[in-house]
Amino acid sequence: MLLAIDVGNTNTMFAVVDHGEIVHRWRISTQASRTSDEYMVWLTQLMEIDGVDRSKVGRVVISTVVPTTLFNLERMARRGFGIDPLVVTKDLDLGVGIEIAHPEQVGMDRLVNCVAVGDRHEGDFIIIDFGTATTFDIFVGNAYTGGIIAPGINLSAEALYVAAAQLPRVAVAPPRGGKAKGFDTVSAMQSGIFFGYLAMIEGLVARLKAEATGPMKVLATGGLAVLFEPYTRVIDVVDVDLTVRGLTIIDERNRR
Structure with missing residues (x-):
């Protein structure tokens, strides 16, 4: 089995992949100060609860956008599983191009998301x-060719609450009645x-399509993708496990 670890700025995803199928997923808040022992205690308990045999984990792959977490995650893989993890970098065989300055x-x-899209679509x-952050990545001709970075919706909602004294904190959801x-x-x-x-999503997608030289589909991922998809026609495909699928493909391609 493969343990795929995806470290984001807010949360870290641990997923167990068995014969290409994602069988378990766990999330923990991303904290640079979290030790390898803390990771191991938390993960071992969840594996026991869900009936996962830790001894059957034969590979570990890690992707992180928070470099300070890497040391303790690598240490956890070595001490807890006896495995030297595969750390995803641009030096690996990703199978996709990077065509930007x-x-x-x-x-x-x-890039991991692009790997998954290139393999599955x-x-x-x-x-x-x-x-x-909400990112828009342009994947053309099996290469990453650029994109857009916008503040994430939770970040925007929190900023409104913090900056306006008389406004309450509200859940990110469509208003009652729609x-x-x-x-x-x-x-x-x-x-x-x-x-x-x-409206921002639809407007940016419209601009990106207008700049494109050919037809483009729109794939959404991340936890909030399923929240937005019913309210817009611009999203063609939703795949909340896209990053884990990309990590699985990269691991297979570079372990041969």
């Missing part, structure tokens, strides 16, 4: 990843946050 600036999570794509017009403070805020963000 400064390839070193591209986050590994964005045909054609050119706009990949929207809803995370701490109408844009709000009838109280909470519904007005939810409408502005949710539908305003949705």
